[in-house]
Amino acid sequence: MNRLRVLKLGWEFPPLINGGLGVACLGLSRALAKHVDLRVVVPRSAPDTTFDGFTLTGLNNLRVEDLQTVEGRYRYESFARVQRVPIHLDPYDDGETTLETLEGIPGGEVRFSQTTRTQLEQFKLGELYGHDLGTKVVEFSKIAAKLAMQDTFDVVHAHDWMTFLAGVEVKKATGKPLVVHVHASQYDRAGADARGWIYDIEKYGMEEADRVIPVSEYTGRVVSGHYGINLAKIRPVHNGADPVDVFSTRKKFPEKLVLFLGRLTAQKGPEFFLEIAAKVLAVNPDVRFVVAGTGEKLRPLIETGAFHGLGGHFHFTGFLNKEKVNELLSMTDVYCMPSVSEPFGLSALEAAQFGIPAVISKQSGVAEVLKGALKADFWDVDLMAKHINDLLADEELNARIVEQAKLDIAASTWDAAAEKVVSVYRELVP
């Protein structure tokens, strides 16, 4: 078998953004590079960072001249479907080029506009998830298609909806099979009723893809059930977890510590954590509950906590950097993840590496990985509270769960994930 050549499309990439998506893309890329020739294209990369085994292209480091050889060669299809009336796809067109921006072609095709300096500039400035996210997504897909035409590869692999359009464009421009990777969906972020242009892009990307890789079986069920994607092309692959330097810190207070870690959004279920805390504290006052993270739910959560009289035992740390998170993990007794919908839930694995037993919601991917963790439906705060009380009281149970988690973590490597992903590629490129 020839070594596969893979073009990967990502959005965040360390060290510039350290969100969950970026971390997962990096982990998977490193492991994949052992099996395939890999090029990763992202909107923005740090100019002087290099990675072993694969190349990283940030559009922010691209020059207009780099695209010269393919300008004008590609006819843009995805949007041509809505090209019955003339539309303008370059909201920031500055007239820098004398070429027409769009060209209607009989049959509904539109010729791709030439990439301008300004369009590349936008990847150097501002937020990756700013108000111009839509423009960036569209521009990324056009430039990615051009880059793809200059390159030779066997499979294109797109991560999350921001790169799905690009993936489809690359597939159409080159005829290569498309794999889309679902790290999180609009279903997780905005609930089961969420619809809108992001949902549409997600659904379109998954429909056009030859294979869909959700990060868990749980997310696979969302992909098939909520987005109506054919089960036959869904291949769940669990994320890996990079080993962390584990250490332990003596708590400065006598009480047990139960930790919630994550953005304070509806998806992560912080309100359920508060209800769980109230139930545990009612029977065991020698516990401190810590909410590490920030988000739109912070203020309502503080007020609800005060209303329940939990202040003094229910603490808010605000946003913490990695170092502080690890310090907190090093003194935590129980990790609680009551997410309403959690595609994977890497933080529970990280907690497990610190030897912390976890109480996690059944609506999470990591529940499939941590076989011993105590589980409950996210809304079942009584059961969650019972689990926490059991873990705090029963040392034997506690030790058993930590032991099982060690075995589970040992199996959760990016190498294992990469091997599964390669086998998905091989289904498409035998």
Added chain:
Amino acid sequence: MSDICLYFQVHQPNRLIPYDFFRIGEHAFYEDDGLNARVLSKVAEKCYLPANAMFRKLIEQSDGRFRLAFSISGTLIEQLEHHRPDVLESFQELVATGGVELLAETYYHSLAVVHSKKEFERQVDLHLQKLEEVFSVRPRVFRNTELIYNNAIAAQAETMGFDGILAEGVDWVLNGKSPNHLYRAPHVTRLKTLLRNAALSDDVGFRFSDTNWAEHPLTPEKYAQWLVESPGDISNLFMDYETIGEHQWEDSGIFEFWEKLPEAVEEAGGQWLTPSEAVDLYRVADEYDCHWPTSWADSERDLTAWMGNVMQQEAIAKIHRLEEEVLAAKDPDLAHVWAKLQTSDHFYWMSTKGGTDGGVHSYFSPYGGPYDGYIYFMNALADLQIRLKRLKEGPRAK
């Protein structure tokens, strides 16, 4: 035609450090000493020192006909002792002129009266002791934190031996009556209540530098005329001392205003009285029946400035819930740390009110906002609870 009674509140709180979760259990010092010293010095330079010098001169020049009252909180006296003994000395010199009456209050400028009669009495005693020690005076008139007042508080002040008490003259209790008389609370026999004339006080305290105000600029002559023409026995001008030079800046002309006011009042035919002189001189005009606690804060004039939202309610209830345990520990340092957390400002900064009042709350807040204030306070409280626990378990553990 009324006399004029002028009283200034002088107070500074002990602001907390951003006491985050990671300090709980290991960091036993909650206050931002550096910040508190900086604020104190700033206010001292802008207000306390120049205003003290000015009022001392005015008292001396008028042969004592110009006179006024101060209430200086225990927390401020302590800060002055630690950081600015020179400023404390200037207050002592001012009191020594004989033209200044000092009033009693809670040492910690707290809302103790709302939560515990015992703690309230303890703090008033502490304040009396401190005034005796620092100024060698024994006040006859009581003013509660931020003029928090109702019938029960008046009765309590009488049992504690005071002759007078200060209160806000709130419209819904006055019910059309004038604040310019002395009043008596139901069920007290001796104690007289002095009511703040809110309109006249706020003309100087709040509106003075407001260029949109129709009466701007307010001249000493015009104001003196308003004062003496205000019908009744006595116009009570009660306000924060920091309004001079700190809230109303020097360039607003506030110093020149006060410098000329005593003479302008005399020329208009008015006379200056201190609260105890007013109590001795005037009879009670009527009963002032105030059931619900009132204060001089915010437009509500009630307790909502400190107990209006759930964060404030929880924080203040929890600090007072420790009373028995703290006092039982018989550790004066610990009791002091605990009581300083009762200072009303901690709860004032947790207010989530909007509008003009909300603006005033956040102007004075040393934190990022009410939620930060709540988090730091509750973390410090958690640490205090751990110290208490360790004190109790300590001997047994060893």
